[in-house]
Amino acid sequence: MTSASDLVTLCADIDSAVHRVASHAPETPLLRLPVLDQLIHGEILLKAECLQATGSFKIRGALNAMAVLTERDGNDSVVAFSSGNHGIGVAYAAKCLEKTAIIVVPNDAPRVKVERIKALGGEIVFYDREHENREQIATSLLQDSASTLIRPFDDWHTIAGQGTCGAEILTQYPDGIDSVVICTGGGGLAAGVGTYLKSHHPALEIYTAEPEHWADHRHSFAAGRKLALTETSPTLCDGLMAPEPGELTFSINLLNGASGLSVSDSWVIEAMRLVWQQLGLRLEPSGAVGLACILASPQRFEGHRVVVTLSGGNVDEPLFQRLMGLAGEAA
DSSP states (O other): OOOHHHHHHHHHHHHHHHHHHHTTSOOOOEEOOHHHHHHHTSEEEEEEGGGSTTSBTHHHHHHHHHHHHHHHHTOSEEEEEOSSHHHHHHHHHHHHTTOEEEEEEETTSOHHHHHHHHHTTOEEEEEOTTTOOHHHHHHHHHHHSSOEEOOSSSSHHHHHHHHHHHHHHHHHOOSOOOEEEEEOSSSHHHHHHHHHHHHHOTTOEEEEEEEGGGOHHHHHHHHTSOOOOSOOOOOSOGGGOOSSOOHHHHHHHHHTTOEEEEEOHHHHHHHHHHHHHHHOOOOOHHHHHHHHHHHHOGGGGTTOEEEEEEOBOOOOHHHHHHHHHHGGGOO
16 A cells, blocks of 8 residues: 655656656646636646657656666566557657567557557557457567566556656646646556645645546545446547556555546547647547546636646547537537
C-alpha cells in the first residue's frame, strides 16, 4: 500500500524525470476558451497533450521508464503492450534512445496508431483482446530475447514520467488550481499529475474521467477498493478500455483522495467538436473524455479554476469526419 512518504518520493522522481522527458518531448501549452470559462463562471485550462510529438501524453512515461529501466538492465531492446498510444510512445522513445521495440497491439486498434508505430520503426505483434492476454504474450516475447518490459501505467518510472505533465502545468500556471480532470485508463497519468499538483495545492480535487461503461475507477473509488468491471459495452474511447485500475496507480490515486467521473460517448463527441471548432485541434475520443465530463456536469465546477487534460489526438480520419458529422446531434 502506498504511503504519504511514497508520494514525497514520487514528486522527487517526477522532478528527476523532467530533464529526461524534455530532451525529446516538447512542452505542451495550456489553452483557454472564453466559452468554457463562461460555462462554469470560472477558469478552464486545457493541457493540450494532443500536441505532443507522438500525439499523446504517453511519450512522457515511455521516455522516463525506458531511460531508467534499460540503463538498469543493460538491454538495447524493449517490449510493450498497448492499445496504441503507449506503443507509439515506446516506439518514439526507442528511436530517440537508439533501441529496438516490439509492441503487442490489439488487432482492432485504430489504423492511425498502428501506422505511427510502424513508421517509428516499432515491430508489431497483434493479439485478439477478446480471447488473448496481452501481458502473457509480452512475457513470452521477453523470454525469447534480452529485452526490458515497458509497462503502460502500473510502473513507478512510467508514473513519474507522466507526472512531468503536472510539473509543466505548475510552471505555466503557478496560481491556485481548485480541480484537475484527467482522462483515465489504467490511472498512470492521474497518479503522476495528481500527486505532483496536490503536493503544491493540498486542497486540490482530483477527478478521473472515463467512458460511462468503463468506469472502473469511479466504482473502485466509491467502494474504497479496487474493483474489476463485470460487464462492459462498446465505446469510442478505445484507449480507455481498461477493465480495472492498476494496483500501484489505484493505491496512489486513492491516497490522493481522487474521485471518479464518467460520461457518455455523445458528450465525448460534443467535446471533440468544441475543441475542433474553437481551437482547430483534433482529439481522439479518449483524449476528449475529461472535457466531456465538464460539459456534462458544469455545476460541479462552478467558480473553480480547473485543469483538464486533452490527453491524445491520434484519431483515424474517417472516424473523425464521421463523428464531426454527428456532433450536432450529440448530447
